[in-house]
Amino acid sequence: MNSQQLGSNQNKLMVGCWQLDDRSWKKISEPDIAHAIDTYISLGVNAFDTADIYGRSEEILGNLLKKRDCQVFTKAVFFSGIPSAMQVRSKIETSLHRLQRDTLDSVQVHWHDSNLDFASTFDTLNELVEQGKIQQIGVTNFNTAMLEKALKFAPIHTHQVQYSLIDRRVEASMQALCLKHNIQLLTYGPLAGGFLSDKFLGMKQPHLQSDHARSFYYSNTIQSHGGWPSTFSMLGTLAEVAQKYDKSISQVALNWVSQQPGVGAVISGLTLSRQQIQSNVEAFGWNLEIEDIELLSRRSAELFIQPGDIYSYERN
Ligand SMILES: NC(=O)c1ccc[n+]([C@@H]2O[C@H](COP(=O)([O-])OP(=O)(O)OC[C@H]3O[C@@H](n4cnc5c(N)ncnc54)[C@H](OP(=O)(O)O)[C@@H]3O)[C@@H](O)[C@H]2O)c1
Numbered sequence: 001m002n003s004q005q006l007g008s009n010q011n012k013l014m015v016g017c018w019q020l021d022d023r024s025w026k027k028i029s030e031p032d033i034a035h036a037i038d039t040y041i042s043l044g045v046n047a048f049d050t051a052d053i054y055g056r057s058e059e060i061l062g063n064l065l066k067k068r069d070c071q072v073f074t075k076a077v078f079f080s081g082i083p084s085a086m087q088v089r090s091k092i093e094t095s096l097h098r099l100q101r102d103t104l105d106s107v108q109v110h111w112h113d114s115n116l117d118f119a120s121t122f123d124t125l126n127e128l129v130e131q132g133k134i135q136q137i138g139v140t141n142f143n144t145a146m147l148e149k150a151l152k153f154a155p156i157h158t159h160q161v162q163y164s165l166i167d168r169r170v171e172a173s174m175q176a177l178c179l180k181h182n183i184q185l186l187t188y189g190p191l192a193g194g195f196l197s198d199k200f201l202g203m204k205q206p207h208l209q210s211d212h213a214r215s216f217y218y219s220n221t222i223q224s225h226g227g228w229p230s231t232f233s234m235l236g237t238l239a240e241v242a243q244k245y246d247k248s249i250s251q252v253a254l255n256w257v258s259q260q261p262g263v264g265a266v267i268s269g270l271t272l273s274r275q276q277i278q279s280n281v282e283a284f285g286w287n288l289e290i291e292d293i294e295l296l297s298r299r300s301a302e303l304f305i306q307p308g309d310i311y312s313y314e315r316n
Contacts, residue, residue: 011044011284012258012263012264012265012266012284013045013047013254013265013266013268013280013281013283013284014045014047014048014049014073014186014265014266014267014268015037015040015045015047015048015049015267015268015269015270016048016049016188016267016268016269016270017048017049017050017054017057017060017061017269017270018050018051018054018057018213018269019269019270019271020033020050020054020055020056020057020060020061020270021053021054021055021056021057022055023055024055024213024217025212025213025269026212028272030060032272033060033064033270034064035272036270036271036272036277037064037065037270039274039277040270040277040281041068041070043277043278043281044281045281046068046069046070046071047070047071047072047073047265048061048065048070048071048072048073049072049073049074049160049186049188049267050072050073050074050075051074051075051077051108052074052075052076052077052091052094052095053075053077058074058095058098058099059098061099062098062099062100062101063100065099066100071105071106072099072101072104072105073105073106073108073138073158073160073186074095074099074104074106074107074108075107075108075109075110075140075160076088076091076092076095076107076108076109076110076125077110078109078110078111078112078121079111079112080112080113081113081116082116082117082118082120082121083121085120085123085124088121088124088125088128089124089128092104092107092125092128092133092134095107096133102132102133103132103133103134103135104133104134104135105135105136106134106135106136106137106138106157106158107125107128107134107136107137107138108137108138108139108140108158108160108186109121109122109125109137109138109139109140109150110139110140110141110142111142111146112315113315114142114143114145114146114315118149118150118153119152119153122137122150122153122154123153125137125154126153126154136155136157136158137154137155137156137157138156138157138158138159138160138186139156139158139159139160140159140160140161140186141160141161141310141311141314142159142310142311143174143309143310143311143312144172144173144174144177144309144310147159147174147177147178147183148177151181156181156183157183157184158183158184158185158186158264159174159178159183159184159185159186160185160186160187160188160267161174161185161186161187161188161310161311162187162188162189162221162310162311163185163187163188163189163190163257163260163263164187164189164190164191164192164196164253164257165196165234165238165253165256165257165296165300165304166192166195166196166221166222166225166226166230166231166234166300166304167189167192167221167225167304167306168300168301168304168306169306169307169308169309169310169312170185170187170310171260171306172306172309173309174309174310175260175261175262178262179261179262183262184262184263184264184265185260185262185263185264186264186265186267187257187260187263187265187266187267188267189217189218189221190253190254190257190266190267190268191250191253191254191268191269192218192221192222192231193212193213193214193217193218193269194214194218194250195214195218195222195231196231196234196235196238196249196250196253197248197249197250197253198239198248198249198250200231200235201235201236201239201249202232202235203232204232205228206228220314224307224313225304225305225306225307226303226304226305230303230304231303233299233303234299234300234303234304235249237295237296237299238252238253238296241288241292241295241296244292245286245288247283248279250276250279250280250283251279251280251282251283252283252288252296254266254268254280254283254284255283255284255286255287255288256288256293256296256297258283258284259287259288259293266284268280
């Protein structure tokens, strides 16, 4: 699923592997991870998203996918300052080693500080593309000004952003910029960590597990966009639409994201539940009708505020 291959609704699911980082999600054993990955692959899903900072995720994927025809998109995350060329090269060599590959399908760059001058980092990444160590460069959580600047330094193929019926900040200006430059959106958090599913329908207050990123990352999204009452109402509308198609709430939430302009892949986080995996696979390959997409979009616009550009409150 390089950027040329992204796009058919049949095959838009990418498996997010943040869940392999047991500092953010509950610990899962390697046999359980292997079993889940076998299940995804047996159902035709062969694209995975990871990052240098997701605990042992790259290493685990390297072991499990080494003899398989799968694509792995990783990230290079720089939390502070501009790295030297040597630091960038070393980061990429580490990812190559952990993933047991000669070349990385895609490296998505993230900076926490949006005021940095990152031209030199893209120069080094361009050299690594020329040397065949990286197939393509993407970015993640860039705001509009950062992406406009980055386009001067490197060809950007994909942009990974949070996008769901709750979080539609991408629509303010980023989506148009990406469409203009043929940059595919890779969308994370399409289920808001699982909140947009039948499991939370009708819940006046959700039960939060302290060992789960749902509790801190996506509760924060919900709080910043209007609070649980808005999500409670959105789940009601999703349930009505889901009933019409004989689908589940999560399937409708995933399908809605997949049909938004410029979306090349929908990244949903790895789950161990065979039933959830199958349900997520079957969220694609069919289309919500325009009138239902519009109904969901209208309802979401009524319920949720969209504070700022991409990843703005996360950066404080
Ligand atoms: N670039 C960034 O800054 C950034 C930030 C966040 C995420 N990401 C990437 O995007 C990926 C996807 O985002 P995400 O995992 O945070 O959000 P998500 O896909 O909205 O949520 C994933 C969680 O939802 C639950 N789930 C999955 N399928 C379900 C279903 N059919 N019904 C009900 N619940 C379901 C699972 O939890 P249970 O198994 O516990 O049910 C799973 O852990 C991550 O893994 C990561 O690769 C990137």
